[in-house]
Every structure is written in structure tokens, then in C-alpha cells.
Amino acid sequence: MKTCLVVDDSSVVRKIARRILEGMNFHIIEAEDGAVALEACKRALPDAVLLDWNMPVMDGFEFLVQLRRLPGGDQPKVVFCTTENGIDHISRALHAGANEYIMKPFDKDIVVAKFQEVGLLALDAPTDA
Template sequence: MKTCLVVDDSSIVRKIARRILEEMDFQIVEAEDGQQALEACKEAMPTAVLLDWNMPVMDGYEFLGHLRRLPGGDAPKVVFCTTENGMDHISRALHAGANEYIMKPFDKDIVAAKFQEVGLVALPE
């Protein structure tokens, strides 16, 4: 079973992402900040991470650095999902090990397209 860790301090964003990703056959684990997400990854490494940038305790960028240094932390496909749309943010995220970057607000089509691009879901036939 494919798992996706949805990391966002907004419960509404996590709920919307959960609905979209469950339709794409992912089992969902939720975290409301980077620290919780890191603990979840130490317990069980997910297939994918949908990651917010701006969160309390530990932001998405800091979490990504920690994730990539964990044993097996190079495996999950990480898709940043944030309101930060500056080229400097996008470049930093990709340089730190993110696989893709999407802007909020998002919808099912955007998430599906990005997850297809990184090889997490098959192209529709």
C-alpha cells in the first residue's frame, strides 16, 4: 500500500489533501508540523510527502533536510505544497531534495498531475 504523509498546520488543508490522495489509493498519515512529520517518518517511512513550508515548531524546509538525512530518507517523493511562490523558495526546495512544487490553493487535477510527474501514480489510460 502506498502511503502519503500530509504535513500542514491547517486541518482543512490536511482534510482536503486526504480526500484527494485517498481517491488515488494512498493510505494517509497526517502531521501538523515538521517535528511530528519527522517522528512519523522514523516510525514508518512513507512513499510520498505532501509538505507545507510555513508551519510552527519546524517548517517544511527544515523537515526536508532532516528527512533526507534519515536512513531511507532519500526514498520518499516530496511535493512541496505552499503559498510561497517566489523562485528563490522553489529553487531552495528543489535543491534541498524536493521532487516537485505546487501552489495553494490546489485541486485534485494539480495533485494528480504532480504525483504522475514524480512516478507516484500511473497516467490515466
């Protein structure tokens, strides 16, 4: 089973993401900010990271930069999931190593499509959520 780290300071967003991703047969780890997420990644790298941008303590961008510096940190597929829709934000995220970018609010179909695009799901993968 693949693991997805959901990083968002909103417990509601984490709960929604968990429900969607568990229906896609992912094991979920949650973190409320980038610092907590980075510590989780130091213990064990996930297959995927669904990452918010604006968070206290350490934002998503700084987390991404630090993740990519870890041994093996280039492996997890990172999908930014945020309200930041400016081309400068998107460009910075992709340049720092994000694999994809989705806007909040999101739904199951959007998450499935992006996870398929980055190779985390087969194009015909069944989902229960």
C-alpha cells in the same frame, strides 16, 4: 497501498488533501508540523510527502533537510504544497531534495498531475475523488 504523509498546520488543508489522496488509493498519515512529521518518518518512511512550507515548531524546509538525512530518507517523493511562490523558495526546496512543487490553493487535477510526474501514479491511473 502507497502511503502519503500530509504535513500542514491547517486541519482544513489536511482534510482536503486526505480526500483527494484517498481517492487516489493512498493511505494517509497526517502531521501538523515538521517535528511531528519527522517522528512519523522515523517510525516508517512513507512513499510520498505532501509538505507545507510555513508551519510552527519545524517548517517544511527544515523537515525536508532532516528527512533526507534519515536512512532511506532519499526514497519518499516530496511535493511541496505552499503559498510561497518566489523563485528563491522553489530553488531552495528543489536543491534540498523536493521532487516537485505545487501552489495553494490546489485541486485534484494538480495533485494527480504532480504525483504522476514524480512516478507515484501511472499516467492512466484511475482516481475516485
